[in-house]
Amino acid sequence: MTTPLILVLDTDPRPRLGRLTGRARVRYADERTLAGALPEADVLLVWDFTSDAVREAWPGDGPRPRWVHTASAGVDRLLCPELAASSTVVTNARGVFELPIAEYVAGLVLAFAKDLPRTLDLQRQHRWRHRESRGLAGSRAVVVGAGPVGREIMRLLHGLGVRVALVGRAARRTIHGIEDLDRLASRADWVIGAAPLTDATRGMFDARFFGLLQPSAHFINVGRGQLTVEDDLAEALRRQWIAGAALDVFQEEPLSPASPLWEVPGLLISPHMSGDTAGWRDRLGEQFVSMYERWAAGEALPNVVDMQRGYVPSPDIAL
């Protein structure tokens, strides 16, 4: 048996794969060279997870990697009908981003509750302006997306005394089905998007949805930009249908300097960084190396994407 070939869709800084020396051959490709290199590869590591190149370069029925791993939680940039129909196994980086994203969301919720953006504005003007802030304990959150990210957000907010409802595709145990979303959202203080991007979730946060929310509600999206109809959100904020919002993900990333979103009142914009705490790239590299060792030993891989659903299904654990 020849030493397996790992093809890395590359970006700086490169993954540390030194632990695999002698057990794998490693080649690097970019968006331009990917299609030519794919047929020879046994494994594809999608290290540059911001690229759409895999979908475009996937060889269809031809020779192809038996395993594709993406160093991201979402797999929406990757999946195409040909890949979904193939016998290739696709895995994601479940386990790396959940806690950082949940902390980030808790930080945004507290920043809104405590009126922190306004405090920073007033500081720049040297103005002492006492305001009443909001109590977080006892407030209500709806987290849309019942995967590991949504569950971790629920856990942290629950620890801060927030009453959290988790909404998934289908109702099960303590998870609400999507049919409960409108009712729950209409009485929520915090609505948090943490769903995978699928045909069912694309554009789900639109004018109709924002019209359901309380004027005091805040909306936060850390899932995928395409969950939100950005123009509708901007309009909802301008008309004060809701009190504020934070987006960490956008239809197009990076957001253009000319985008009108930067100036929408009450909208906090961050550059898709919620999951990226110091050392995150190392953790992604270590995760791939561990998974490679299991794969090379013929063991079952964790974090396998359900090609029909478009994400890694979560076990129905008690929450």
Place this chain on the structure above:
Amino acid sequence: MTTPLILVLDTDPRPRLGRLTGRARVRYADERTLAGALPEADVLLVWDFTSDAVREAWPGDGPRPRWVHTASAGVDRLLCPELAASSTVVTNARGVFELPIAEYVAGLVLAFAKDLPRTLDLQRQHRWRHRESRGLAGSRAVVVGAGPVGREIMRLLHGLGVRVALVGRAARRTIHGIEDLDRLASRADWVIGAAPLTDATRGMFDARFFGLLQPSAHFINVGRGQLTVEDDLAEALRRQWIAGAALDVFQEEPLSPASPLWEVPGLLISPHMSGDTAGWRDRLGEQFVSMYERWAAGEALPNVVDMQRGYVPSPDIAL
């Protein structure tokens, strides 16, 4: 027995004392009229807790209220040797501010960990600049002040996975004594001031102290402004001895528009609002009414200040 007279050191909006109609006479005083009214009063409600008037107007050995209640956690503005030596009972508003302040501190800690002030700066410049943020779980905090505010801060940060050490006057059970502070602070990511202002704590956060901290550490003060030597903190931030700080309390409040503190790099300034969530004044009023009912019935009062220590001692509950 005549109906007791409650004297209120007043500020807008006034407390709602309607529930006491027929059971107490209520008069209002301001800083100018307080001294003249004090000798006739049975109870003094220090509703304007930002005033030093009580200390200045206290009648010494003369006729005086038997009970003084302040609508604040700290009693430092109130206590004078004559009051401390008298038989008058002094109580505070323990129970009202703890959770809001703890939430506020959690919000500041997360804002620093997630680099939120810089995110808002970049947004104003329409700049997309991805950064790595810090993980909160597993980081270390030292909370200085082992009263109910410090304990609530510990509880919330602990729920976010932070390893928290609580430092009080004297070591007991899970609380560290002040002799451990330097050692704990020197390895902390977050140092949080939540101590009462006493002779022992005045100016405790000074150049010597900031010099002990890690360059990556953040300092937060929600106790009393006089705990911090503000010039020393400004210098520590300018020299990057520490990474950032937040002050909600100041030597002089309101902070003058001309104060150099507004512009100190890495310093977040808020206008003494950490404890004031919507409805806080109503909660303070309700608390006083409940305490008055106990006092009028001859029952023991809760929240009694230890005049020698200068705060309400906490029971040594398990933490």
